[in-house]
Amino acid sequence: MSEDLFGEPIGGPGAAQTSGPGSLGAGDHAGTPLAVRMRPRSLDEIVGQQHLLAPGSPLRRLAAGEPMSVFLWGPPGVGKTTIASVVSQQTERRFVEVSAVTAGVKEVRAVLDQAKRDLRTGKQTVLFVDEVHRFSKAQQDVLLPAVENRLVTLIAATTENPSFSVISPLLSRSLLLTLKPLTDDDISGLLDRALADDRGLKRDDGVFELTDDARAALLRMAGGDARRALTYLEESAAGAAATDSMIIDPSVVERAVDRAAVQYDKDGDQHYDVISAFIKSMRGSDVQASLHYLARMIEAGEDPRFIARRIMILASEDIGMADPTAIQVAVAAAQTVQLIGFPEGAITLAHAVIHCALAPKSNAVVTAIGEAQADVRAGKIGTVPPHLRDAHYATAQKYGHGVGYLYAHDEPHGIAAQQYLPDDLVGADYYRPTTHGNEASVTERLKRIQEMLGRSE
Numbered sequence: 001m002s003e004d005l006f007g008e009p010i011g012g013p014g015a016a017q018t019s020g021p022g023s024l025g026a027g028d029h030a031g032t033p034l035a036v037r038m039r040p041r042s043l044d045e046i047v048g049q050q051h052l053l054a055p056g057s058p059l060r061r062l063a064a065g066e067p068m069s070v071f072l073w074g075p076p077g078v079g080k081t082t083i084a085s086v087v088s089q090q091t092e093r094r095f096v097e098v099s100a101v102t103a104g105v106k107e108v109r110a111v112l113d114q115a116k117r118d119l120r121t122g123k124q125t126v127l128f129v130d131e132v133h134r135f136s137k138a139q140q141d142v143l144l145p146a147v148e149n150r151l152v153t154l155i156a157a158t159t160e161n162p163s164f165s166v167i168s169p170l171l172s173r174s175l176l177l178t179l180k181p182l183t184d185d186d187i188s189g190l191l192d193r194a195l196a197d198d199r200g201l202k203r204d205d206g207v208f209e210l211t212d213d214a215r216a217a218l219l220r221m222a223g224g225d226a227r228r229a230l231t232y233l234e235e236s237a238a239g240a241a242a243t244d245s246m247i248i249d250p251s252v253v254e255r256a257v258d259r260a261a262v263q264y265d266k267d268g269d270q271h272y273d274v275i276s277a278f279i280k281s282m283r284g285s286d287v288q289a290s291l292h293y294l295a296r297m298i299e300a301g302e303d304p305r306f307i308a309r310r311i312m313i314l315a316s317e318d319i320g321m322a323d324p325t326a327i328q329v330a331v332a333a334a335q336t337v338q339l340i341g342f343p344e345g346a347i348t349l350a351h352a353v354i355h356c357a358l359a360p361k362s363n364a365v366v367t368a369i370g371e372a373q374a375d376v377r378a379g380k381i382g383t384v385p386p387h388l389r390d391a392h393y394a395t396a397q398k399y400g401h402g403v404g405y406l407y408a409h410d411e412p413h414g415i416a417a418q419q420y421l422p423d424d425l426v427g428a429d430y431y432r433p434t435t436h437g438n439e440a441s442v443t444e445r446l447k448r449i450q451e452m453l454g455r456s457e
Helices: 058-063 080-090 105-120 137-148 168-172 184-196 212-222 226-242 250-256 269-283 287-299 304-322 325-340 345-358 364-377 439-452
Strands: 017-019 070-073 094-099 125-130 153-158 175-178
Touching (some): 058 080, 070 080, 080 125, 094 105, 105 125, 137 168, 184 226, 212 226, 212 250, 226 250, 269 287, 269 304, 269 345, 287 345, 304 325, 304 345, 325 345
Parallel strands (some): 070 153, 094 125, 125 153
Antiparallel strands (some): 017 094
C-alpha cells in the first residue's frame, strides 16, 4: 500500500493538495480505511519511535511550529505519514502535500511561488513531500533555495536511504530523522487500540475479541508495518461480522488475508539488505538461510534474472577454482530461467543456490586478478620478453623477436621452462590456491609446474 493515504489531490494527478490544519488526519467519512481513522492526532499517540519523541526533540519542536526541514527515513508503515499528519493538525501554518510519484517541477514551483506570496502576509507553509526518493535531481534542485531560505518547512518521507537518493546540498540543510521498525509489542498495542476505540472497530453491540493465535498470525503477516496490520485486522473483523460473530480467530484471519505480503521492498533499502544476506549466506555455506532469502526475493516479485546474475557472480568470486562446476551450474540456471520462466524457474534457482552454498569456497581467483591489476595500475608493466614477441613478419628476427622461443608442445609434459613475465615482474606470485575442494589438487599441480618453470622458492 502506498505511503499516500490522503486521496487524490484536487486538480488531478500531480497537483498539490492544499489544506488547512488537520485535514490530513480527517478520516471520519464512511468507508475510510481503519489505518486512516486510527491515525494519531498528537505525537503522544504515536506508536513506537520513542527515540524521536523526547521533550525538546526536533519532532516536538516541529509540531510546535518551529521552522525547520526534516527527512523522515524508515520502512513502510512505521509512522512517516503519521508525523506529517500530526504536524498538519498542530500548526496554524498552511499545509501542502505533494506526491513525488505524480508531481513534476511545474507543480513544485507553483507551490513554492504561492508560499513566497503567503510569506509576505505572514502566513508560513509546511510542504510535505511523500516518497521524495522518486524526485529527480532536477526536482530536488528546485526545493533547495526554498529550504535554504526557510521559504517553506519541508517534511520529506522516504523508504530509501537519503544518502543515496537525495542530493547532498538538500540533505545537508535538513535534519535526518531515522524511524525504527515497529516491534510486535508496538503493533499489538495498536491492534488493541483499534479494537476498543470509537474511531476504530468498536461497535454499539460490543468489541471484537482477537484470539491469541489470531493476534500472532496478524503480527507475523504485518512484518512490522502498522498500516498492513490494521488493514488485515479490518478485513478480519469484516469477515467475522459477516458470519454474525465477534470473535476473530486464525480461520477468520486466513479467510480475510489470502496471503501474507513479504517484507521486502525491491526498490528500496530492504532490496539491498535481502540480497546482501542472500550472498553472505551462500558464501557462509548456510544452505537453509540461502534458500530462505531466495524465497523472500521470489515471493516479493524480484526479477529472476537479477537473482541469477548474483548467483553467477558469487560462483566466480567466492567459489572459483575450489569447484569449477559452480559457475557452469549458475550459468545453466540463468539460461534455464530465461527459457522457462516462473514458477518452474524457482526450482532451477534453488538448484543453483544449493550447489553454490554447499560448494567449497575460495576467493583465490579474486585475489589473483586484483593483485595483477594493482601492479599494472601502479606502473609495474615492463616490456614483453623478446622471445615471446610476435615473430610473424619478415624483419622480426632482426630485432630478436621470437628468437629462442620454446614451443611448449615440444617440451616434456608440455611445459616449456623459459621466462614469461617482464623483467620487472619476475617472481610475481598472484594466484595462491587454497586447499579447499578442487583447489587442493590445483595447489599440488601448480607447485609442480612452478618447479618445472624454475620458479620454486
